[in-house]
Amino acid sequence: MGIAIAVAVVAVLAAGYGFSALSKVKRELLETRKRLEPQISTLLQEKSDLEAEVARERERAEKAEARIPEIEAVSQELAEKIRSLESDLKKQLESRKSDQTSQRAFFAKKARDTFEVLKQRLTQDGWPDRLENLTSSKHLSDEAKRLVKEVESFSEQSQLDDSNILHMLALMDFQRGDAKRAELRLRQASRVSSDALLWENLGDLMRLTGRSKRAVEAFRTAAKTAKEDSPVHKKLGMAYFASGDYAASVKPLLLAMAATPGDLDIHLKTARALIESGDYQKAVETTQASAKRFPRSPEVPATAILAWAKMKKFRDAQIAFEKAIDIDPKSPDAFIARGFAYLDEGKTSEALGAFRTALSTDPNRPDAYYGLGFAANKGQSWEEALRNLKKAVEIRPDYAEAWYAMKVSYEGLKKFENAVEALNKAVSLNPHLTA
Helix, strand or coil: CHHHHHHHHHHHHHHHHHHHHHHHHHHHHHHHHHHHHHHHHHHHHHHHHHHHHHHHHHHHHHHHHHHHHHHHHHHHHHHHHHHHHHHHHHHHHHHHHHHHHHHHHHHHHHHHHHHHHHHHHHHHCCCCCCHHHCCCCCCCCHHHHHHHHHHHHHHHHHCCCCHHHHHHHHHHHHHCCCHHHHHHHHHHHHCCCCCHHHHHHHHHHHHHCCCHHHHHHHHHHHHHHCCCCCCHHHHHHHHHHHHCCHHHHHHHHHHHHHHCCCCHHHHHHHHHHHHHCCCHHHHHHHHHHHHHHCCCCCHHHHHHHHHHHHCCCHHHHHHHHHHHHHHCCCCHHHHHHHHHHHHHHCCHHHHHHHHHHHHHHCCCCHHHHHHHHHHHHHCCCHHHHHHHHHHHHHHCCCCHHHHHHHHHHHHHCCCHHHHHHHHHHHHHHCCCCCC
16 A cells, blocks of 8 residues: 555656656747748748749740740741852852953963964074073063063962963063062973973072072982083083082083084093093093194193093103193193103102192193192101192182192191181081091
8 A cells, every 4th residue: 555655646746747858848949940941031031042943944945935936937048048149159269260261361362372373573683592601791572572571460360370471571681780689580491391491490590699509409400301402511510620529510511512512621621530530441532532622732642641540650651741741832731731640650759740730831820839849748748738729729719629638738837726727627628528
């Protein structure tokens, strides 16, 4: 009984405590809700706004979707208009291009027809077709001047790139003193033509304006298609010879010698080129053939002296020398050649005597001074060598071999800086000389 009462009391107390705790929790919840009501209200408002925005976007999307067929129709209409405009434009361009082509063809024909008339006029006036034969005293007739202007005008209107017309106009430019414009025309013509005369004239222009290397290139191109009797072979051979490329000069010089058999200088240079390139037997044969054509020229047997000496046939060299002085007892060429033959034979004192004899008849022979300097170098008389070699280059500043010999003299005197300068000068004049 007592236990039951106790349990009942405990239950009542527990119920009271639980009610009290529940009330406390309830109050705390109410207070928390009261604090959160502003945030809840804000969130609810944002939710409402978002729902309204979604509704508006959905409405806009529905409207846009409804306009898609309309937009597609407009796009298709625009595409059709663009295609139509492109087609019309293409037709206009083709028509204009056709008109321009027809106009250019018309003016091109006019240019070529007028050019043919101009050529006839120039032929009647004795106008040369080689640039080297043009002179400032040569003037175009009034009729020719008119035709030149018409050819230029028609060519410009037709955009004609005719190498023959450009070639002829270049000659006109050069004759008027406009070498720069002449070069431009010749170069433009050379891009589409391998005409030998065109390239020869370009080479002459390069040569006359001081560009020897460019001249050689143009002459070489001309020689590929030129006839064997063309003067371009002589020009190419002489250009190679002047540059010290003796081996390359042989072939064009032989062609030039055959084409101009009466040119003594070509005969002599051909023989010298053969000697310098090492073909001594061919050089001897050349001098023998030349001697028949030029029996009174001491220079021919004088050249033979050099070839025989290189072949170590010193008796034949002496015979050639005797032939030369029979023709002209005071021939400096004969004594100079004999001097070099003596050097090949190892007779330095005799060589010195021959060179001095040459200078006694012609004191302005650079090759005689070169021979004296060369001989002095062999005897290690460096100062004497320099005196003579300096005299040689004073008379002939482009004497590459003399500059090269000066390099040896300076080295003998231990003046190495001067030796380098002399070597550089020699190589600049003749790249085929080496250290």
